[in-house]
Amino acid sequence: xxxxxxxxxxxxxxxxxxxxxxxxxxxxxxxxxxxxxxxxxxxxxxxxxxxxxxxxxxxxxxxxxxxxxxxxxxxxxxxxxxxxxxxxxxxxxxxxxxxxxxxxxxxxxxxxxxxxxxxxxxxxxxxxxxxxxxxxxxxxxxxxxxxxxxxxxxxxxxxxxxxxxxxxxxxxxxxxxxxxxxxxxxxxxxxxxxxxxxxxxxxxxxxxxxxxxxxxxxxxxxxxxxxxxxxxxxxxxxxxxxxxxxxxxxxxxxxxxxxxxxxxxxxxxxxxxxxxxxxxxxxxxxxxxxxxxxxxxxxxxxxxxxxxxxxxxxxxxxxxxxxxxxxxxxxxxxxxxxxxxxxxxxxxxxxxxxxxxxxxxxxxxxx
Numbered sequence: 001x002x003x004x005x006x007x008x009x010x011x012x013x014x015x016x017x018x019x020x021x022x023x024x025x026x027x028x029x030x031x032x033x034x035x036x037x038x039x040x041x042x043x044x045x046x047x048x049x050x051x052x053x054x055x056x057x058x059x060x061x062x063x064x065x066x067x068x069x070x071x072x073x074x075x076x077x078x079x080x081x082x083x084x085x086x087x088x089x090x091x092x093x094x095x096x097x098x099x100x101x102x103x104x105x106x107x108x109x110x111x112x113x114x115x116x117x118x119x120x121x122x123x124x125x126x127x128x129x130x131x132x133x134x135x136x137x138x139x140x141x142x143x144x145x146x147x148x149x150x151x152x153x154x155x156x157x158x159x160x161x162x163x164x165x166x167x168x169x170x171x172x173x174x175x176x177x178x179x180x181x182x183x184x185x186x187x188x189x190x191x192x193x194x195x196x197x198x199x200x201x202x203x204x205x206x207x208x209x210x211x212x213x214x215x216x217x218x219x220x221x222x223x224x225x226x227x228x229x230x231x232x233x234x235x236x237x238x239x240x241x242x243x244x245x246x247x248x249x250x251x252x253x254x255x256x257x258x259x260x261x262x263x264x265x266x267x268x269x270x271x272x273x274x275x276x277x278x279x280x281x282x283x284x285x286x287x288x289x290x291x292x293x294x295x296x297x298x299x300x301x302x303x304x305x306x307x308x309x310x311x312x313x314x315x316x317x318x319x320x321x322x323x324x325x326x327x328x329x330x331x332x333x334x335x336x337x338x339x340x341x342x343x344x345x346x347x348x349x350x351x352x353x354x355x356x357x358x359x360x361x362x363x364x365x366x367x
Contacts, residue, residue, distance in 0.1 A: 001031050002364045005089040009037035009100025012287045015268060016095040018053040019175035019353040034058040037076045037100040052267040069130060076103035084111050090364055095119055097131040105138045118172060120145035121152030124307040146356055149310040169355040170347025173287050174294045178350040180269050192270050197261060205235050206278040208285050210242035218252045220322050224302060225254050227327040232259035238274050240266040280334040289317050296342030298334035314343035
């Protein structure tokens with residue numbers, strides 16, 4: 001029996017870990033445990049998701065992990081080291097690009113535990129993004145690399161990785177997406193707080209906005225909100241508002257118009273219930289760029305760059321930047337794509353997790 005740790009530290013991580021954990025339930029030779037670092041500790045962004053994603057509660061939960069990037073990373077490393085020394089995993093799987101990804105990969109390697117990075121090789125080219133640093137450091141020390149699409153694969157080979165350790169397996173976010181689309185029956189959605197408004201509006205845009213570069217600068221946030229208020233005059237906007245965004249809007253005395261309908265953070269499935277039928281999704285999230293592409297929902301990304309260029313290549317996503325005029329222009333263009341079919345991307349078929357386990361089991365058996 002081989003012991004594998006799946007590390008999750010933030011909401012996007014939980015969605016990536018979920019299909020890998022679910023697939024492990026069918027493996028007799030594997031003991032798979034989730035390690036939750038508590039990088040996001042708000043209940044609406046943690047405990048609810050374990051239930052919502054059909055995964056067990058983490059066997060190891062580090063509790064709150066707050067403070068600066070250095071404080072958070074250091075605290076996670078100290079806690080994770082103790083868990084690894086006591087429980088001796090044979091392999092650690094990290095996902096994505098949050099501080100937990102970096103912290104746990106470095107800790108594991110220093111303890112001579114091999115590391116597999118899921119969603120490896122993604123690059124935005126923007127070293128001002130903390131996530132870009134996390135991605136690059138994690139990929140510099142990992143043993144196995146699982147990429148979601150050809151850009152990530154090519155990036156890793158260009159950076160000198162051994163081709164025998166790089167595997168284009170597909171996208172676990174899309175595994176999770178397809179799994180949960182099937183679970184959105186009336187028995188589930190009838191209790192959603194957002195359902196009456198969705199049915200009343202019929203047509204709407206869906207928004208996520210949380211990146212520090214967008215919400216922590218008053219002038220940037222003011223311009224984005226101004227664009228959103230103008231968009232909402234033609235098409236109402238549904239926005240499960242991130243705690244950080246709510247805090248900064250209050251601090252800067254910036255407000256939405258009455259046509260921007262805000263909610264507290266929603267569960268993954270309730271968010272999916274809303275955005276899957278939106279005319280357009282406006283976001284600064286990385287994962288949502290991929291998910292909208294998989295379902296063919298037009299996406300306008302409020303950022304200057306993306307580490308997920310395949311979404312732009314396939315025409316479902318556009319990088320609008322943060323200027324008010326460009327956001328307005330790109331959202332207007334996106335309306336024309338609402339009924340376009342979803343593109344086909346190799347490996348985005350709902351079975352990436354199974355392919356990952358085939359490779360991991362072979363690696364562990366050889367080790």
